[in-house]
Amino acid sequence: MVGSKQAALQSCLSTRDVDGALKICEELELEHVGQWEPAQVLPFYRVQLLCYVVNDLVNARWLWERMPDAVKQDPELIELWKIARLLWKQDPSAFSHILDPKWSQSNLGELMKLLLERLREKKLLLISRSHSSISLQSCSSLLGMSEAEAQSLCKGKNWEISGNYVKPISPPAAVEHDLNPDQLQALTDYVCSLDAR
Numbered sequence: 001m002v003g004s005k006q007a008a009l010q011s012c013l014s015t016r017d018v019d020g021a022l023k024i025c026e027e028l029e030l031e032h033v034g035q036w037e038p039a040q041v042l043p044f045y046r047v048q049l050l051c052y053v054v055n056d057l058v059n060a061r062w063l064w065e066r067m068p069d070a071v072k073q074d075p076e077l078i079e080l081w082k083i084a085r086l087l088w089k090q091d092p093s094a095f096s097h098i099l100d101p102k103w104s105q106s107n108l109g110e111l112m113k114l115l116l117e118r119l120r121e122k123k124l125l126l127i128s129r130s131h132s133s134i135s136l137q138s139c140s141s142l143l144g145m146s147e148a149e150a151q152s153l154c155k156g157k158n159w160e161i162s163g164n165y166v167k168p169i170s171p172p173a174a175v176e177h178d179l180n181p182d183q184l185q186a187l188t189d190y191v192c193s194l195d196a197r
Contacts, residue, residue, distance in 0.1 A: 009047060013107055016114050022051040038070040043107070045071050046080065050108055053084045054115045060084045076106065087119070095119070095144020120144070124157065128168040136164045 012021035025048035032041050052060035086094035103112040123142050140150035160167040
């Protein structure tokens with residue numbers, strides 16, 4: 001049972017399928033409920049925690065709370081939990097833990113790369129929405145990379161680099177569609193006719 005799930009999990013990890021990996025881990029967690037040895041389920045808990053860190057920090061916290069104590073003693077899980085806590089606090093030092101070379105030798109390497117990409121995309125979006133100009137040093141610190149790497153990344157986004165400052169381009173604002181009273185009435189009539197059926 002665990003062996004077949006482990007093969008499916010490896011397939012998901014190699015293709016960066018976070019949702020598929022998370023589904024496998026959640027199913028196993030529900031089936032496990034204290035039936036298997038911690039060593040058998042430990043790889044699944046590692047992946048599940050990392051998947052939550054990538055997409056859903058709140059659920060990462062709840063997973064940590066419900067994990068068996070024997071599983072929580074694993075050094076990799078402790079390190080993943082440390083990353084989750086740093087991300088929760090929005091501490092830029094989380095990048096140094098994510099960039100640790102040990103993850104590249106781990107089966108979690110691809111998910112760590114994905115986490116890093118998503119974090120940087122979120123930070124870039126945040127910078128573009130909140131700054132008209134930011135120092136290259138601050139930008140590189142927020143992105144967890146060297147100033148040269150940050151400068152290259154910003155140039156790739158067509159942001160203006162002027163001396164030691166970066167001028168981000170704001171993303172286009174979402175177009176909001178206002179409903180006029182006639183459209184709202186037509187929608188109400190339609191929903192009421194569905195209810196009457």
